[in-house]
Structure formats: structure tokens, C-alpha cells
Amino acid sequence: MKDIIVSIIIPVYKAEKYIRGCLDSVVRQTCKDNYEVIVIDDGSPDKSGEICDEYARKFSMVKVFHQANKGVARTREIGVEKAQGKYIVWVDADDSADPTLIENVVQRIDESHADLILYGVQYQYQGVVTKEQIPVKEPLEIMRRKSITGKYSTLWRLASLRDFWLGEKVPEEMERSAEDGYMSIQLFMKAKHIEVIPKILYYHIGDNPDSIRHSCDGKYYMGNFSIWYYRLHICEKNYKDLIAHCASRAFSGAVKAYSMSLINHDLPAKFQKELIESLYDLRKYPIGGRLRDKFLCWCIIHRIYGPCRWYANHKIKKLERKNRKITNNHSNI
Incomplete structure (x- = not known):
């Protein structure tokens, strides 16, 4: 050989x-x-x-x-x-x-x-x-x-x-x-x-x-937040024109991760603390639009978790419907 x-x-x-x-x-x-x-x-x-x-x-x-x-x-x-x-x-x-x-x-x-x-x-x-x-x-x-x-x-x-x-x-x-x-x-x-x-x-x-990719929990979105936050710090040194894009994606991921963790209880305390600290940090970057994410960020920082739990449940149910449709399509093949 x-x-x-x-x-x-x-x-x-x-x-x-x-x-x-x-x-x-x-x-x-x-x-x-x-x-x-x-x-x-x-x-x-x-x-x-x-x-x-x-x-x-x-x-x-x-x-x-x-x-x-x-x-x-x-x-x-x-x-x-x-x-x-x-x-x-x-x-x-x-x-x-x-x-x-x-x-x-x-x-x-x-x-x-x-x-x-x-x-x-x-x-x-x-x-x-x-x-x-x-x-x-x-x-x-x-x-x-x-x-x-x-x-x-x-x-x-x-x-x-x-x-x-x-x-x-x-x-x-x-x-x-x-x-x-x-x-x-x-x-x-x-x-x-x-x-x-x-x-x-x-x-x-x-x-x-x-x-x-068809899961919806705190760990999934923790990864999403972390990779964009990592990219953001690379861009601050080498690709400054990409900063706003990376910051917006990281911000959205952080909000989703924390909201999902309130339902799934799947993030350790150290990750929840990291998310809170990062949300404070990300507010200094130019993040356009994303009014829902900004509202949920305000709720998280002020420990008003009701809207975050509602949002997390909404996303989970939406994904469950999507996955059922995919499964039914597979069954009919």
C-alpha cells in the first residue's frame, strides 16, 4: 500500500x-x-x-x-x-x-x-x-x-x-x-x-x-455568540470595517443564549456571567436595528426575565414545528 x-x-x-x-x-x-x-x-x-x-x-x-x-x-x-x-x-x-x-x-x-x-x-x-x-x-x-x-x-x-x-x-x-x-x-x-x-x-x-443546527438551547447560542465575539476582537486589529457586523451578530447571540438558558438551564454560572459582562461591553459598539435584542438585553441586565422566557419559548416552539415538518417530509419519501 x-x-x-x-x-x-x-x-x-x-x-x-x-x-x-x-x-x-x-x-x-x-x-x-x-x-x-x-x-x-x-x-x-x-x-x-x-x-x-x-x-x-x-x-x-x-x-x-x-x-x-x-x-x-x-x-x-x-x-x-x-x-x-x-x-x-x-x-x-x-x-x-x-x-x-x-x-x-x-x-x-x-x-x-x-x-x-x-x-x-x-x-x-x-x-x-x-x-x-x-x-x-x-x-x-x-x-x-x-x-x-x-x-x-x-x-x-x-x-x-x-x-x-x-x-x-x-x-x-x-x-x-x-x-x-x-x-x-x-x-x-x-x-x-x-x-x-x-x-x-x-x-x-x-x-x-x-x-x-436544528437544536435550540443555551449551549447552541453560546457558541454562536462566542464565535462572533471572537471574530469581533480579530476585526478590531485587522478588519475595522467589519466591527459593526460582528458586534451585531455577537450581541444577538448573547441575548439568545441567556434567554434560552433561562428555560433549558443548560449554561453553567461562569457562562451566564460571561454573557452579562459581554452584553455590557457590546453596548459600546455600533449595533444598528435589532430593537428586540436591545429590549431583551435591557431585560437581562435589569433581571426582568419574563420577556426573555416568553421569547425563548416562542423560538423553541417555532423550531419544533419546523423539525416536525422536516420529519414528516422524510417519512413521505
Whole structure:
């Protein structure tokens, strides 16, 4: 077997409905060697782990590791430790890779020796398929700037050097929902040579009701607040024209996180204290509009929690209706 160039890492949790399609896509690559598939079963309560073991018995490139549930951020760190490839490619358990993904990535590595490679993505959401604009190679500083605004904030749309991951640890407050955004910034800031592949090579399913993006709790919005607050402080040094945008997003995330925590009781006291302090701090930034958020911020600061609880319950019920609709659509397929 030739040296492993690319490690595909797949964190798996409660993905029984999707994992076969995902694994089929990575074991049937047109590139027959040069890659491995690292599957981390993060304590799945369904049959996801058993299905992964089944593929490991059939395909020598698949290596499965089981663990008690640690969350996706820590699972990714473990995946990097297990990986032997020089480059890392991420595939979510409910998504799939184009059959030529690894072939295209290896070819671009051979041609350019880039340390980060972007490729196109196709999205499917509630039966609607859209193709994101094919990435265009731009000056390094412009691509870094786009990573700050969230343009390139998903890890499954890029291949990167494994070395870039070593020593990196996602902050605790971003573990639930912002690990992609945080790590993508680290990767773009480390990269010296970025290349693009002008093809759709990844297929993302956006309507899995069990995915994190379809949750609505304090931890989810804590991550949302934290990543935008982190971006805000980067912009104060390097991208001053983006300050207002980042501040507004951080402000909204903080209000939602605190309001949701009043219902779900899922944020420790240290995070609630951080949110309060940040809301005081964010008032010094130019935050346009967002009258609802400003009102809820005033309520939080003055400990008038009734409107915050009403808002949190409203958002939870709205998401529940949305998830029921998605589930019913899946049942009718």
C-alpha cells in the first residue's frame, strides 16, 4: 500500500439513517489508494456504531474507534490523533463525498503542494438543491477576511494539512456549535498557500432534524455568540470595517443564549456571567436595528426575565414545528 496522503475523518453520533450513504461515498472513491477513513463513533445510542463496524470488516481503509460521548469538537481532536495522512478531509455522517473527491484533492496537492484546498458544495434542504458558488482563487488576505465573515466556516468544504490541527483546542464555550467557525479561522490564518478546485465535490444534507443546527438551547447560542465575539476582537486589529457586523451578530447571540438558558438551564454560572459582562461591553459598539435584542438585553441586565422566557419559548416552539415538518417530509419519501 502506498503512503497515506489523505485521511478522511467522520465523527458519528446518532446517524443511523444516513451513515450508510456517507460510508458508501468514501469507500467508493475513484482513487483506490493514498487515503484512509477514520470513523469515530461518539457514543451513538442507535445502531450507527454497528453499521460502521460492518464497513470496517468489509473495507481495509476504514478504521473505526468507539468512545463514550464527548461531543463533536473533542471527537475531531481524537480523529486527528488517529489519522496518518498528511492532509485531513472532513465528512459529516449525514453527508456524502463526490466519488472523485480524493482523486481531485491528491491531484491538486501533487500540482501545487498547497497547504489548504477549497472545493465546491451542493446543499439539500427540504427537497431544494442548491449549489454554492464555486470557490475562486483570490489573494490570501481576501480569503482570510472571508473566513472571518463566515464565508468559509465549514470544515467539510476544505482539505488542510494535518499539522495545522496539532496543538489546537476549541474553547469550551464553542464546543456545541462553533467549532467549525473557530477552527476554519485558525486554518486560514496558518495557511500560506491556498488553492481551489472549481468543482462540486461535497454534498451536504441540511435538513437532518437530529443535527446540531436544528437544536435550540443555551449551549447552541453560546457558541454562536462566542464565535462572533471572537471574530469581533480579530476585526478590531485587522478588519475595522467589519466591527459593526460582528458586534451585531455577537450581541444577538448573547441575548439568545441567556434567554434560552433561562428555560433549558443548560449554561453553567461562569457562562451566564460571561454573557452579562459581554452584553455590557457590546453596548459600546455600533449595533444598528435589532430593537428586540436591545429590549431583551435591557431585560437581562435589569433581571426582568419574563420577556426573555416568553421569547425563548416562542423560538423553541417555532423550531419544533419546523423539525416536525422536516420529519414528516422524510417519512413521505
